[in-house]
Amino acid sequence: MLSTLVSNYQHLVEHPAARELCALIGLPRLAPYWPALLAFSGLFQLLRLSSNMLSSLVFGAKFDALTARQKYDWGIRVVSQVHAIVVVLLAIPIFFKQELINDKLFGFDNYAAWVYTLVCGYSIIEARPAHWGYVC
Numbered sequence: 001m002l003s004t005l006v007s008n009y010q011h012l013v014e015h016p017a018a019r020e021l022c023a024l025i026g027l028p029r030l031a032p033y034w035p036a037l038l039a040f041s042g043l044f045q046l047l048r049l050s051s052n053m054l055s056s057l058v059f060g061a062k063f064d065a066l067t068a069r070q071k072y073d074w075g076i077r078v079v080s081q082v083h084a085i086v087v088v089l090l091a092i093p094i095f096f097k098q099e100l101i102n103d104k105l106f107g108f109d110n111y112a113a114w115v116y117t118l119v120c121g122y123s124i125i126e127a128r129p130a131h132w133g134y135v136c
Contacts, residue, residue, distance in 0.1 A: 033117045039117070044079050048125070051078035061068025072115055076126075083122045090115045 012018065012035045022031040030037075038082060052075050055063045066074065094100065099108040 031115070033113060034112070035115050037124070038122050040118050041124040044083065044122050044125045047082060048075040048079045051075045066104070079125070083119075087115065087119055087122075090118065 013032050016126070018034060019028075019031045021032065022028055052063075052071050055071075055074060055078075063074075090136050094109070094112045097107075097109045097112060100112060
């Protein structure tokens with residue numbers, strides 16, 4: 001199953017249209033990461049949705065008494081906290097990457113790119129208008 005997932009991911013990454021689009025928008029190094037970017041966005045959205053269900057189980061009637069807007073805000077805060085903790089922990093090793101230390105402007109590291117992909121995946125969810133939350 002894992003080999004199938006890796007194979008499908010590689011197929012998406014190597015798709016000519018994806019490479020052309022990334023080059024067209026001026027982000028050619030995005031091509032290997034765009035499927036993960038969308039996946040991270042989806043995972044953060046699922047975390048937001050599941051946080052409301054879990055909060056209802058944990059806090060019971062107090063959580064259920066919140067308005068729809070308050071529940072939405074609560075979910076966003078849960079995702080924000082999880083994102084902050086994960087990114088801080090994952091970002092620490094980036095400070096010690098020799099390639100990035102040697103070339104602060106154009107240095108590139110695959111590990112750092114994965115962390116940046118995670119950050120951008122969260123940013124896609126966070127950047128959408130707040131009123132979309134009531135529909136999703």
